[in-house]
Amino acid sequence: MRCPSCGSVNCHIVEEVESRQKGFGFFKGCCGYLILGPIGWLCGLLGMGSGTMTKKAFWVCSHCGRKFRV
Template identity: 45%
Template sequence: MKCPKCGNENCSIINETTTKGKDFSAGKGCLGALLLGPLGILCGGCGKGKQTMNINYWVCNKCGYKWKM
C-alpha cells in the first residue's frame, strides 16, 4: 500500500474504536426503585445501551497521513 499524499510504501493498519450511548442510567434506576421496589433498579439498564464501532485505517509512517481502507 502506498500513501496517497507522499507516495511512501511504509504504511501500517490501525483500528480505531468508538462508543456511543450509555450503560446504566442512575436516574432511571432510582425512579424504578421508588416505583417498583428492588426490581425497579433494573430499569436503569433499560434503553438502547452502548454501541461500539470499529474502523480500520491505513497510516503512513513517514508523513502521518491517515485514510480509510
C-alpha cells in the same frame, strides 16, 4: 496500501474503538432510578458502553503520519 499523500507504501493498519454514548448512560440511569431506585441508577451507569462501541480501522502512513480510510 499506498499513502494518498506522499505515495509511500510504508503504511500500517490501526484499529480504533469509538464510543457513541452521549447522555445514553445518564438516561439509562434515570430509567433505572425510576424503576429500582438508587440501585437501578447505579446499574444504569454501569451499563454504559455496552453495545455502543464501534470499531474503526484506518491506515497510518509511517512516512508522513497521514491517516486515511481503507
